[in-house]
Amino acid sequence: MKDCGVDDFNIVDIVKPEPGRLRRNLSAVIAFAQFREDRMHDYADLVNQCKQATSQFRLLEDEHEELITQIAELEEALKDSSEQAKQTQEHNAEVESELRKLKKVQEQLTTEHSNYKQEKQRLITNLENQSLLVVEARKENDRMKPYIVDSPEILQKLNSDLASSLQLTKNNVENMDRRFRALQISAETFKQIHQDLQACIKVIEECGVELQREQEASHKLGRFQEIYDQLRQDDKDLDIRISQLQRQIANSQDRIERARKQAEIKRASAEKKMSELREMHGTLAAERSLQMKEMDEKRDYIKSTELQISTMKEHIESEMRAIAAESEKLRDHLHLYLNSMEQRMMVR
Numbered sequence: 001m002k003d004c005g006v007d008d009f010n011i012v013d014i015v016k017p018e019p020g021r022l023r024r025n026l027s028a029v030i031a032f033a034q035f036r037e038d039r040m041h042d043y044a045d046l047v048n049q050c051k052q053a054t055s056q057f058r059l060l061e062d063e064h065e066e067l068i069t070q071i072a073e074l075e076e077a078l079k080d081s082s083e084q085a086k087q088t089q090e091h092n093a094e095v096e097s098e099l100r101k102l103k104k105v106q107e108q109l110t111t112e113h114s115n116y117k118q119e120k121q122r123l124i125t126n127l128e129n130q131s132l133l134v135v136e137a138r139k140e141n142d143r144m145k146p147y148i149v150d151s152p153e154i155l156q157k158l159n160s161d162l163a164s165s166l167q168l169t170k171n172n173v174e175n176m177d178r179r180f181r182a183l184q185i186s187a188e189t190f191k192q193i194h195q196d197l198q199a200c201i202k203v204i205e206e207c208g209v210e211l212q213r214e215q216e217a218s219h220k221l222g223r224f225q226e227i228y229d230q231l232r233q234d235d236k237d238l239d240i241r242i243s244q245l246q247r248q249i250a251n252s253q254d255r256i257e258r259a260r261k262q263a264e265i266k267r268a269s270a271e272k273k274m275s276e277l278r279e280m281h282g283t284l285a286a287e288r289s290l291q292m293k294e295m296d297e298k299r300d301y302i303k304s305t306e307l308q309i310s311t312m313k314e315h316i317e318s319e320m321r322a323i324a325a326e327s328e329k330l331r332d333h334l335h336l337y338l339n340s341m342e343q344r345m346m347v348r
Helices: 019-147 152-347
Strands: none
Touching: 019 152
């Protein structure tokens, strides 16, 4: 009630209201309601704009925090990807170095294998030649048997020649056998080298897979970098938008403050007018009480006058009824008189 301009409102005005105070309080409430209704349209739009700007600012703050969280996650993922890429590059460098060494070893082993194959082919050819020589020697021995003589010197010479030829053949066979075993060892070595080469090829394939993974990681890193740049740009745009909203909120607050000041000025003016209206209302109430008193007196006078008029009307009506009865009697006497006169005239 103080906002309505009533400073002395108390519980008595509710429990046992007086007519004068009740009219004054109701007038103050009605005047305040009209004033509020008239002024509500002036800054209702500003209040709505301020609420919308505040809600939008809160939404943008939430988006800003979410973007900061995403940026932190992307930076962490980027850091992990960078470390993983660095480790992969170091591992690839080691594997490439090992691969170059294995390629050199492979080239050496290929050269040695080629030499071994050539040596094996040469030894096989020599072995075949020696076998042919043995066969030819046996044939020659069989052919020479008919010509054997009984001379011990000749026989001894032939035996020594044959022994020399046999020893030479044995030596050749042993050499060929040693070379054959060496070739077998070389073949086993070549088989082991082939297995090592297969392992190297497998390592090379694994290196290719690692390189492909590294390329994929690089692509992912590029995508993460693009997303990170986009998020930074969105963050900048969001900061700009927040600054704009803050300026709009500041402008709205200034407008609301100006509207509040204008409302306070208008309220003071309205309160002044209200006080004047209260004074006028008091004067009018006093005049009204006087007029009501005069009206009561006039009402009493009118009632008494109406009562007198009613009494006079009843008296006049009774007199008129009496006059009507007398006139009726006179009419009857006149009628009788006229009838009697007519009868007398007819008799004459």
